[in-house]
Amino acid sequence: MKIACLTTSPAENSKLEEVAKRRGHDFRFINPTKTLQYISEHERGLDRFYIAGEDHEPVRIYSKDIDVVIPRLGSGVEYGSSVLRFMVENLGAWCPNNPWGHVFASNKAYTLQKLSSVGVKVPKTIITESPQHVAWIVDKIKLPVIVKTWNGSKGKTVGICDSKRSANSLFAFAYNAGLRILLEEYVESGGTDYRVWVVGDKVAVAMKRSSVDKNDFRANISQGGKGEKVQLTKEDEQLCIRAAHSIGLNIAGVDLMKDSATGQSYIIEINSNPGIKIIDITGHNPFEDIVEYCEQFYKKGSAGGIVGMQGMFTSDLLLSTTFFEGLAGVMKENKILSDFFRSAAKDILK
Numbered sequence: 001m002k003i004a005c006l007t008t009s010p011a012e013n014s015k016l017e018e019v020a021k022r023r024g025h026d027f028r029f030i031n032p033t034k035t036l037q038y039i040s041e042h043e044r045g046l047d048r049f050y051i052a053g054e055d056h057e058p059v060r061i062y063s064k065d066i067d068v069v070i071p072r073l074g075s076g077v078e079y080g081s082s083v084l085r086f087m088v089e090n091l092g093a094w095c096p097n098n099p100w101g102h103v104f105a106s107n108k109a110y111t112l113q114k115l116s117s118v119g120v121k122v123p124k125t126i127i128t129e130s131p132q133h134v135a136w137i138v139d140k141i142k143l144p145v146i147v148k149t150w151n152g153s154k155g156k157t158v159g160i161c162d163s164k165r166s167a168n169s170l171f172a173f174a175y176n177a178g179l180r181i182l183l184e185e186y187v188e189s190g191g192t193d194y195r196v197w198v199v200g201d202k203v204a205v206a207m208k209r210s211s212v213d214k215n216d217f218r219a220n221i222s223q224g225g226k227g228e229k230v231q232l233t234k235e236d237e238q239l240c241i242r243a244a245h246s247i248g249l250n251i252a253g254v255d256l257m258k259d260s261a262t263g264q265s266y267i268i269e270i271n272s273n274p275g276i277k278i279i280d281i282t283g284h285n286p287f288e289d290i291v292e293y294c295e296q297f298y299k300k301g302s303a304g305g306i307v308g309m310q311g312m313f314t315s316d317l318l319l320s321t322t323f324f325e326g327l328a329g330v331m332k333e334n335k336i337l338s339d340f341f342r343s344a345a346k347d348i349l350k
């Protein structure tokens with residue numbers, strides 16, 4: 001396969017490059033910030049994709065040059081996911097994830113709304129732009145209250161309020177600073193959580209993270225947390241897989257928390273670009289699982305990220321031919337259903 005990894009950080013993804021080349025694939029990195037999307041004024045099929053060079057004119061990349069795109073989009077996910085959508089929907093590359101899943105995962109409010117709507121348990125949450133009801137919010141959620149920005153990662157914009165007084169000033173602070181935040185119930189887990197790499201219908205690897213600073217509740221490795229490899233229960237594995245699929249991701253790092261007193265599991269967020277420290281911590285390289293997954297499911301022309309999606313993006317996808325073509329691909333075992341979806345795709349093209 002011709003694999004392209006869409007990322008601004010080739011160094012961070014060198015272990016993916018290693019795996020892909022060892023397994024006999026052509027591999028290249030594409031920096032999304034160095035691309036040009038040419039949207040043609042003609043009907044479907046004439047859009048073009050270019051890569052800019054430092055010392056040369058943009059070079060055209062043809063559909064035949066890329067079979068599979070593996071996104072590793074970091075902080076520039078908004079722009080990066082637009083490039084990913086173009087590569088998948090306009091150029092016809094295959095991606096294991098639905099490109100829109102990256103938009104969902106980059107936004108904690110979107111993610112929690114979607115998870116709750118498909119019955120995946122999340123901590124009690126309030127999303128509002130109206131800061132004047134702090135007392136009411138605190139009564140609903142109970143102290144301490146977790147405060148998070150909608151977009152954020154590595155625990156950098158997650159805080160805790162232990163009193164109504166601190167909640168009052170922090171909410172006002174956030175609104176006045178123009179930050180979009182959500183307020184969340186505190187899950188008492190003794191400063192631990194789980195990072196779970198989902199690849200397709202499996203959990204590739206999971207680690208338990210623990211905060212070592214007793215004054216910090218955040219377990220992120222980037223905040224100094226320690227990790228150790230764990231085997232999750234089947235139920236927790238299924239929960240993480242369902243969570244990732246519900247936002248359109250076949251490949252994701254799901255954050256799971258367990259209440260120490262009740263054992264109840266909650267999904268707190270989904271990362272479309274999970275960090276690679278898990279490789280050294282657990283000794284397992286999930287890129288191996290990812291490339292194997294692509295080898296198994298890559299099929300030129302079929303839409304990625306379709307398998308396992310639950311009632312998502314219905315309005316976008318029902319109007320999209322790739323959705324039906326994707327279903328036809330998924331249903332290839334069943335000729336009647338496959339034909340039905342192919343003819344639905346053709347109808348939409350008319």
Ligand SMILES: Nc1ncnc2c1ncn2[C@@H]1O[C@H](COP(=O)(O)OP(=O)(O)O)[C@@H](O)[C@H]1O
Pocket residue numbers: 123146148152153154155156157158184185186187188191192193217218219220255268269
């Ligand atoms: N509701 C919560 N209750 C207790 N701790 C939490 C809660 N939400 C997050 N945390 C802690 O904060 C860390 C960061 O939160 P998370 O939502 O994963 O944001 P980020 O994208 O910054 O990693 C988590 O890994 C966990 O340790």
Ligand SMILES: [Mg+2]
Pocket residue numbers: 154155255269
């Ligand atoms: Mg997290």
